[in-house]
Amino acid sequence: MIRRLLAALPLVATLGALLWALQANPLAAPFVERSAGDLALTLEQQVHRAATADWIEAALTQAVAARDADRATMLIGLAQDLGRDVDTTAATAMIAAETDTLSVAVDCAVCMADTSACSSLSHLTFCAVPFEMTVLGDLNALRRAAFAFAVGQEVDEVDAGLALVGLGATGAVLVSGGSSVTVKAGATLLRLARRIGSITPELTRFIRVPIRWARVDDFVLGTARIEDVTDGAALARMGALAADLGRVRAATSTAEALRLARFVDTPADATRLARVAEAAGPRTTRTFAVLGKSRVFRATLRVSRAATGTLILIWLTAAQIAVILGTRIGSLAVRSVMRAI
Template sequence: MWRGLTRLILLMVLAGSLAGTTLTAARIASDPLIAPFVEASKAQIAAATERMLITAATPETLSAHIANRLAETPRNWLALDALVDLAHERKIPLPSALNAAVQTAREDDHSYYATVTSCAACAYDPAQCSLSEVMICQASIALTPIGDIAGITRAGVAYASGDKVDQIDLALSVVGLGATAAILASGGSSGVVKAGASLAKLARKMGRLSPRLVDMAVTAARTGVNWASLPAVRSVDDLTAAIHTEAFLPLTNTLTDLSRLNTATNATTALHLLPMVDDANDARRLANAAEALGPKLVGRAEVLGKSRLFRATLRFSETAWALGAGLVGLMLSTASLIGGVIQHALIKRLRRQIKPSA
């Protein structure tokens, strides 16, 4: 009697666990707003990255990162300084030879002659710019509507002449000028969108846009531009007739969060981290990390990399915990039920073997 009652209870628990798990899974499938992961708070992001650094920020790892950055041309002093600061923050001693190499490189790169010659090369070719130089030597045009109008005009002239159109520059110019005219400001203020577009244009000149973000810009240009009207665009007022705004919204939303990144840190940091951004989700997670970590973001990004840094910006939702609890309960109930059946079968077999001998 008791064995039968126990099996009945286990069966009821199993059915309840299965029903709860199925219900939670159905809610996730039917409602896109319910996700197993949600954005972590600033405190949670900071705590998560600290836990990751315990195993990631070793003396060997930091020394290797610093040595790799020293070997670059031009050197990225934003990343180098962040790595050195991280070592000091965590009281990790660096080899004396490495410290001496950093000091020598700093003196070489920051001399008067090196600054003048490198800025001249940067003004001529943005791909030669270091992150510290680009904001001085290139930003004056890229951060104003003048650069956007010029980009659209160049594309219109090229299209009318049958030449190849730079669709990436065109898409970013359209977003920048459209934001200035409040045509493409959905998801953020016009100033926010314009700032994100300007950063992306600078990053493109420096070769710092990810391939997927480049594809997004090309898609926006191909599907969102009225090519017949493009050559006539000479002002903000002409832009409305030449674009389909909905085609530019994915790019616009991505660039909006790039501006959040800029606000939380600075333009140089945003340019440095832009290669991590493939889409709007990446831009939002990076902006969340910037708002949580502030000046510490670069050093942590250098050591942790994109995947671990972005993982720190998420946490399990209540839905995920409910689903996990349901699955655990289901597995335990199933195991208990199977164990009970096996035990009952073994006892019956033993009884049959005992009876003849008795």
């Protein structure tokens, strides 16, 4: 009897530990967010494995064919950082041609007049962003929308809504002493990203807010509040999204944030992107280019220690039960054979 109790003691101890672990229900939410340091290390390891010399050469060929100097520059830097032996002759020549001083000057004049005509993100950042980041950029967007409404043309409500967020954040900056700068920057980034086609249709539906056009002029003149022009709750949701995009810009750059905006379909995506950007910093764009959105966002989570421990206890319990049952069945089989003999 004592021998049987001693044999069952490991199983009893494991079952007790398992029941104690299950009280916290760790398997209900088995995944937790990685720390910034852990996330940066995990992403860099995955990029190092995925970005082979062949992959970089193929990506460079595509960038040269598309005359995408920004992407080609990023890929050349990636090859140098990882020590990949890649032929960059064609890419370097293309970059030199695209960044010719005269060409940049002509493109800049066109870009300032119409951001949708900017030839590259670098040109957009250099030429249009300084103006668009000011209150004048937001007022100009509202002016375009009000004029379109007055003459019966189609109104770009998304552009106007983002301008309202920017103006609201500008006013909040004056009151808060600067804490709303991130929201202002994010709203402008969203507006510019949409005009260059870097915003997904899913996100476009989310950032559309209702606007009372009859009160827009009063708001611009300062005789109406922003709540009189649009829905406050919708504006707050857009403000939170803009804040996340502002975090991305602060961790990377304006050009990179504009390129990364296409990976955002929902507000949750914007929050994840901000976490990745704050962990990876200037390497965020190349991380997405190599791994893709799904792999990058999956890397932000890991199985919690509590869930891992619980799964191990479940496995140990099952293994011990299997050993006990196997021993009993084996003993019964041996006895049956002995009796038959």
